[in-house]
Amino acid sequence: xxxxxxxxxxxxxxxxxxxxxxxxxxxxxxxxxxxxxxxxxxxxxxxxxxxxxxxxxxxxxxxxxxxxxxxxxxxxxxxxxxxxxxxxxxxxxxxxxxxxxxxxxxxxxxxxxxxxxxxxxxxxxxxxxxxxxxxxxxxxxxxxxxxxxxxxxxxxxxxxxxxxxxxxxxxxxxxxxxxxxxxxxxxxxxxxxxxxxxxxxxxxxxxxxxxxxxxxxxxxxxxxxxxxxxxxxxxxxxxxxxxxxxxxxxxxxxxxxxxxxxxxxxxxxxxxxxxxxxxxxxxxxxxxxxxxxxxx
Amino acid sequence: xxxxxxxxxxxxxxxxxxxxxxxxxxxxxxxxxxxxxxxxxxxxxxxxxxxxxxxxxxxxxxxxxxxxxxxxxxxxxxxxxxxxxxxxxxxxxxxxxxxxxxxxxxxxxxxxxxxxxxxxxxxxxxxxxxxxxxxxxxxxxxxxxxxxxxxxxxxxxxxxxxxxxxxxxxxxxxxxxxxxxxxxxxxxxxxxxxxxxxxxxxxxxxxxxxxxxxxxxxxxxxxxxxxxxxxxxxxxxxxxxxxxxxxxxxxxxxxxxxxxxxxxxxxxxxxxxxxxxxxxxxxxxxxxxxxxxxxxxxxxxxxxxxxxxxxxx
Amino acid sequence: xxxxxxxxxxxxxxxxxxxxxxxxxxxxxxxxxxxxxxxxxxxxxxxxxxxxxxxxxxxxxxxxxxxxxxxxxxxxxxxxxxxxxxxxxxxxxxxxxxxxxxxxxxxxxxxxxxxxxxxxxxxxxxxxxxxxxxxxxxxxxxxxxxxxxxxxxxxxxxxxxxxxxxxxxxxxxxxxxxxxxxxxxxxxxxxxxxxxxxxxxxxxxxxxxxxxxxxxxxxxxxxxxxxxxxxxxxxxxxxxxxxxxxxxxxxxxxxxxxxxxxxxxxxxxxxxxxxxxxxxxxxxxxxxxxxxxxxxxxxxxxxxxxxxxxxxxxxxxxxxxxxxxxxxxxxxxxxxxxxxxxxx
Numbered sequence: 001x002x003x004x005x006x007x008x009x010x011x012x013x014x015x016x017x018x019x020x021x022x023x024x025x026x027x028x029x030x031x032x033x034x035x036x037x038x039x040x041x042x043x044x045x046x047x048x049x050x051x052x053x054x055x056x057x058x059x060x061x062x063x064x065x066x067x068x069x070x071x072x073x074x075x076x077x078x079x080x081x082x083x084x085x086x087x088x089x090x091x092x093x094x095x096x097x098x099x100x101x102x103x104x105x106x107x108x109x110x111x112x113x114x115x116x117x118x119x120x121x122x123x124x125x126x127x128x129x130x131x132x133x134x135x136x137x138x139x140x141x142x143x144x145x146x147x148x149x150x151x152x153x154x155x156x157x158x159x160x161x162x163x164x165x166x167x168x169x170x171x172x173x174x175x176x177x178x179x180x181x182x183x184x185x186x187x188x189x190x191x192x193x194x195x196x197x198x199x200x201x202x203x204x205x206x207x208x209x210x211x212x213x214x215x216x217x218x219x220x221x222x223x224x225x226x227x228x229x230x231x232x233x234x235x236x237x238x239x240x241x242x243x244x245x246x247x248x249x250x251x252x253x254x255x256x257x258x259x260x261x262x263x264x265x266x267x268x269x270x271x272x273x274x275x276x277x278x279x280x281x282x283x284x285x286x287x288x289x290x291x292x293x294x295x296x
Numbered sequence: 297x298x299x300x301x302x303x304x305x306x307x308x309x310x311x312x313x314x315x316x317x318x319x320x321x322x323x324x325x326x327x328x329x330x331x332x333x334x335x336x337x338x339x340x341x342x343x344x345x346x347x348x349x350x351x352x353x354x355x356x357x358x359x360x361x362x363x364x365x366x367x368x369x370x371x372x373x374x375x376x377x378x379x380x381x382x383x384x385x386x387x388x389x390x391x392x393x394x395x396x397x398x399x400x401x402x403x404x405x406x407x408x409x410x411x412x413x414x415x416x417x418x419x420x421x422x423x424x425x426x427x428x429x430x431x432x433x434x435x436x437x438x439x440x441x442x443x444x445x446x447x448x449x450x451x452x453x454x455x456x457x458x459x460x461x462x463x464x465x466x467x468x469x470x471x472x473x474x475x476x477x478x479x480x481x482x483x484x485x486x487x488x489x490x491x492x493x494x495x496x497x498x499x500x501x502x503x504x505x506x507x508x509x510x511x512x513x514x515x516x517x518x519x520x521x522x523x524x525x526x527x528x529x530x531x532x533x534x535x536x537x538x539x540x541x542x543x544x545x546x547x548x549x550x551x552x553x554x555x556x557x558x559x560x561x562x563x564x565x566x567x568x569x570x571x572x573x574x575x576x577x578x579x580x581x582x583x584x585x586x587x588x589x590x591x592x593x594x595x596x597x598x599x600x601x602x603x604x605x606x607x608x609x
Numbered sequence: 610x611x612x613x614x615x616x617x618x619x620x621x622x623x624x625x626x627x628x629x630x631x632x633x634x635x636x637x638x639x640x641x642x643x644x645x646x647x648x649x650x651x652x653x654x655x656x657x658x659x660x661x662x663x664x665x666x667x668x669x670x671x672x673x674x675x676x677x678x679x680x681x682x683x684x685x686x687x688x689x690x691x692x693x694x695x696x697x698x699x700x701x702x703x704x705x706x707x708x709x710x711x712x713x714x715x716x717x718x719x720x721x722x723x724x725x726x727x728x729x730x731x732x733x734x735x736x737x738x739x740x741x742x743x744x745x746x747x748x749x750x751x752x753x754x755x756x757x758x759x760x761x762x763x764x765x766x767x768x769x770x771x772x773x774x775x776x777x778x779x780x781x782x783x784x785x786x787x788x789x790x791x792x793x794x795x796x797x798x799x800x801x802x803x804x805x806x807x808x809x810x811x812x813x814x815x816x817x818x819x820x821x822x823x824x825x826x827x828x829x830x831x832x833x834x835x836x837x838x839x840x841x842x843x844x845x846x847x848x849x850x851x852x853x854x855x856x857x858x859x860x861x862x863x864x865x866x867x868x869x870x871x872x873x874x875x876x877x878x879x880x881x882x883x884x885x886x887x888x889x890x891x892x893x894x895x896x897x898x899x900x901x902x903x904x905x906x907x908x909x910x911x912x913x914x915x916x917x918x919x920x921x922x923x924x925x926x927x928x929x930x931x932x933x934x935x936x937x938x939x940x941x942x943x944x945x946x947x948x949x950x951x952x953x
Contacts, residue, residue: 005875072698103943118576121417134310134311134314135314136310138310138311138312138313138314138315138317138318139314139318140544141311141315141544141586141589141590141593142315142318142544142582142585142586142589143546143547143548143551143585143589144543144544144545144548145549145551145552146548146551146563146566146582146585146586149551149567149570150319150322150568150570150578151322152344153322153326153570153578154322154325154326155325167394187726187727188731189728189731189732190722190731190732190734190735192687192726193724193726193732193733193793193796194734194745195692195798196690196692196719196722196723197302197719197723197725197745197746197749197796198716198717198718198719198720198749199716199717199749200716203351203749207734207737207745208734208737211734211736211737212735212736215568226437230439233441234439234440234441234552236553237439237441237552237555238555238567239571240570250441253441253442253445254441256445257445257448257556260445260448260449260452260453260460261392261453263449266442266445266446266449270438270439270442270445270446272433273438273439273442274437274439274442275437277431277436277437277438277439278434278437281433281436281437281822282433285752292485
């Protein structure tokens, strides 16, 4: 370590300490984290694309055009066209709506339900904990995609059911994570102190336990969101996701398998999945680095 | 050791019951009347009634569940709705395919991943390390079916080296069998190469910065020797970790991979069963997959106890 | 509250345990912790953290529990305000067994009893401002109705414990250990409790700060008329603050005595050993320093009979036979030792 940098450290410490906003600190951390910044930018870009798909898409994703079948990428069709002459770029843009919607809603659902279950199991302990954790163990023995397939098969393929299936698949993961943290935090004296004050268990969990768990849950949801994207596209790929004619990245790839010579049909939708998952993973890793740094 | 094994098996029992309950309730929740699926759309009511009685569908759900579990424990998990074959015999034909795929993929992951992780650890913070980490981050972000399609485009359509789809049992034609297996193994193995490389690197970095390695180095042992001799055990632990944590994921990957390459394994069987509404078969397939995951987890724990003297008692 | 003792009145020299003066009575309390066995079947292995403990605390007095770490004093302290449930026995608070209260009643009762923990670093929630941490007590018990009222009361409390009121918007990590302990004390007294358990409240602090915090606790006790159970391993601290002393060893009480008597002439061999280990300016006594031999026994398999016998210099064969009961040896003190011949 050079003289200059150690000086900077001491200067930083000498600064007057004020009430610091943790969210702001985290954001600042992510901004200074190069890979996290890239990941975050890609996600923001994707969300904008999904929201504005109807505005920025050059063509309709549904209109069949027999005069432009299987056209390779050109100035007219940047990503080429599919077997029905539909513009791949437009279909990818519209497809992002389904992917992001399923991802966001299923992870949000899994987060809320899983965290609640984990909080209850971890805080109450005893036989409640034992029963919940055995169920969680059981569910975790299912490969995510197999359980999701079975649920969708039972409920019927649709956007809503894909959300439900992926949410259910992720609930035990969140429950296990939160439960582990709660068991660790429960021993802290401030939780004991809160109990000694005489507050209700609900308030205790919300005010004293949850804030310490929140950080890792957010990191975890980012990483789980990446997996949700893959699971959703796998469901669509197998024909059990969002149904045609609505475009999804997975179903586009499934069609592309039959047109192997038209490489653009499989390369671009795949790239869309790849970049989204990559961006979420990078963002998750960055958040972990930043939160580790701010809590220590 | 034996005590631990027995304890773990006892601990798995409630998990198995829950798994059974989930699998059973999925089948109950599935749409469609089984009698229609078995007999076809225009079956006469009398026949349908007979089938329902035969399947015991007239009984309360809990009784059905108890009966189903009782039979399942004895190895009887029903018949295929479509063909009438016992599910067990269908599974017996499918399991070897999935096992071969999983085994070869893991082998591939270890053979490629361990050296990559070791090199990255030795040359840490160099460009080699950077390349390995970019590769693994990327590999982990690629869905299996996309990797599969890209491989088909490359090896079959471009280079015309490999057959795209199909399967021959190893016992019939080993060479052809392996030719069919190359692309599926590359597909499923890619993510695990990344995971194994990552774990190996982390384990090796830890070893390399420990005191006993510094001593070995000070005594003049070459870096390569240090890494291979002292790092071996840690690499093994890393591999076991990946297998243990990721086996469920690998089974999920197998479902997708088998579908892409039309391999007649368990995964393809499950997806087909869903489309055929052959729920008896689907139930059996899911049950076997999950059972496999539980067994592998058990074996992983055993391996840990063998490999890590600190856990041993 | 008819018989409540006026604030600050010392109860030293009150010989009889007066029925009406007792705020807290502990009867035959035990606490066993199950130990997860490594074997196949969950064998019944237990740690006997607290075993057959009996004592009563009079209103307004400071009752001190001393003992080495592992003696069960912290577990006992947590049971007194039912942060832990005893495995057996009764904890009578103001004539009511706490174990008979349901959740709602217990939460209401908590207004009257509070605890100060040993470690001021882990006893404050790092995610809450000081003001919120203290104000929460007021909200939970509906002591203040409006935010303004709450903030005013928080500021008053902070001043009471010697902190500037501006501290209320800051987070715990911005304070030193001593300041944090002041905050924890402010939180403990916020609801005006009658009873306070102080679990080693100064032992995590620098020696220079210890005296300040002890004085603060003494002052508060006097001004609020608090009844306290003060848990400590530090005999110097105990001598400074306590009215009566109970000595614990391996989950059992060895001796209970008034503080002066205890320090002048400890009865139980364990008390004697503890006191002789304290460096004292008293030349006469420092000579007969007595060192305990052996290790403290495992609470999982305590010795038969008297738990202290394995380290006791006066142990005889009979000590292994029965657990000596805690008996009155004089009007003001009791001891759990069968060797009455030593008392001469």
